[in-house]
Amino acid sequence: MDEDDLLALILVLLPLSLLSIGGGTAIIAELEGEIVRARQWITPHDFLQLFAVSRAAPGPGVMLATLIGWKMAGWEGAVLATLALFLPSSLLFYGVYRASNQHRAKRWHRVLREGLAPIGTGLMIAGVLAIMRISGGGGVSIGITLAAAAVLYHYSNVPPLAVILGGGCLHYGLWLVDFVV
């Protein structure tokens, strides 16, 4: 990892900040495409682990970018990746917030929200496909994914953290009985 790679990572993240429609889940597919497949800065195996950590830890899911920076260039990478991902969108929000009258602008808020939300959903589906691809897509992984989805869908009061840790324990248990290698 040299300075050029760190600069290149920042240049990948800066525009993604402004494209994270509906939040960090929109950019998972693009992160995987750029950082794992195109540039091979991080192995698929490491990317999957960082994704798991970013989801189990507190905070917004975009902390995945922080972890990618950290994996590539230690603390310096973590700080710069975090800034690259949060600053552009934060400044944009700040500017729009100051410029807009919240109560008068309801109509165009609604138009933009209804126009952009379906794109955010589509990008999130792309992210799910990207992560499933690098997770190998075996029967066990899909089974755990669907089981977790079913639990979260049917029992809205179950803490998400319990469900994802449950997924970890279930996979571990299957490994202990040699069902998973």
Add this chain to the structure above:
Amino acid sequence: MAAPTAASLFFTCFKIGSLSFGGGLSGWIHREFVERHGWIDDEDFAAQLALAQMLPGANVVNLVIGFGERLRGPVGALACLGGFLLTPFFAVIGLASVMDLLAHSRGVEVMLEGVAFAAIGMLVVMCGKGVMRSRRNAEALLVTAGAAVAVGILGWSMLPVVLVLAPVSVALAARRVRRDG
């Protein structure tokens, strides 16, 4: 009621950021800013949440930036942003460091893989909710499918996809809003 100081905004957001395991953050923010402290009323919360969801960036990050600005100007916005991200930043790196130390253990790897599979399930539920919201709206479903296929299956770069889809989708939404009144 007196406006909160930047320090109390920082600590409130620090608390929310520290407790936000596994999502549900906007619920926490509502509890603190609206119910507990009464700094923001319900109507303002809803209007700001709509704006935060519409613009790029993590919704909850946008939300606390807006509240900080409203209550204490630019310093308040910075205090909220810094307080909110402090714990998640160190928590993800701490957790990833522990995982690195344990990397030689196949059992830990297996468990983390299970966490990733279940976390995908969490995203699947979010995708499903997004699709359900536009289920009566063929245009929005097409936009979602277009983004998912272009980025997730064809592997196209996200920037051109969003630059083409966003204006189309927003124009369609504007037509719908005009038609429905």
